[in-house]
Amino acid sequence: MSDTPIDSSKRNWLIATSCAGAVGGVATAVPFVSSFEPSEKAKAAGAPVEVDISSVKEGEQVTVEWRGKPVWIVRRTKEEVAALAKHDGELADPESKRHPDEFTPPYARNEWRSIKPEILVVIGICPHLGCSPTQKFTTGAQPSLPNDWPGGWLCPCHGSTFDLAGRVFKNKPSPDNLPVPPHMYLSDTKLLIGEDKKA
Numbered sequence: 346m347s348d349t350p351i352d353s354s355k356r357n358w359l360i361a362t363s364c365a366g367a368v369g370g371v372a373t374a375v376p377f378v379s380s381f382e383p384s385e386k387a388k389a390a391g392a393p394v395e396v397d398i399s400s401v402k403e404g405e406q407v408t409v410e411w412r413g414k415p416v417w418i419v420r421r422t423k424e425e426v427a428a429l430a431k432h433d434g435e436l437a438d439p440e441s442k443r444h445p446d447e448f449t450p451p452y453a454r455n456e457w458r459s460i461k462p463e464i465l466v467v468i469g470i471c472p473h474l475g476c477s478p479t480q481k482f483t484t485g486a487q488p489s490l491p492n493d494w495p496g497g498w499l500c501p502c503h504g505s506t507f508d509l510a511g512r513v514f515k516n517k518p519s520p521d522n523l524p525v526p527p528h529m530y531l532s533d534t535k536l537l538i539g540e541d542k543k544a
Contacts, residue, residue: 449522
């Protein structure tokens with residue numbers, strides 16, 4: 346054991362430096378740890394979205410954003426609804442039986458893939474590689490589409506085609522139909538996208 350006296354100025358310097366280091370460490374750690382919490386914007390992005398559909402005319406599509414994804418709301422005409430069953434044989438999954446829980450909630454497992462026959466709600470992202478298909482509601486022959494095209498969407502990236510129920514046609518790159526997000530009606534003219542359980 347050394348009998349050398351401790352220099353008090355060095356001791357004070359060591360204590361001060363240690364305290365400053367500790368304060369700096371805490372100051373650095375607090376923002377770092379708090380960065381793990383979702384931001385207000387991120388919280389809002391996951392919240393349900395209320396949509397007034399009263400102004401959507403027959404044959405029109407509107408797009409809203411939910412969780413950073415485009416959600417298409419389409420008011421189909423009576424003729425478009427009636428025509429859906431006519432091309433079931435050309436579809437890869439006409440009854441939405443593949444991955445039903447992931448892509449089609451129970452209330453949309455019908456020939457229209459919707460709660461109400463005339464209103465379709467789908468996420469506008471192709472399940473193949475995440476591209477956004479292009480609206481092609483006009484029927485008949487068009488570039489990149491068959492001569493008997495019934496109307497729907499074309500994914501320009503790799504050529505997947507979807508009917509007006511968001512169902513993919515056979516022999517296309519997309520492995521699945523367009524997803525139907527959770528949604529519910531708050532009234533005849535108001536939809537809530539992102540939630541389907543009544544309190």
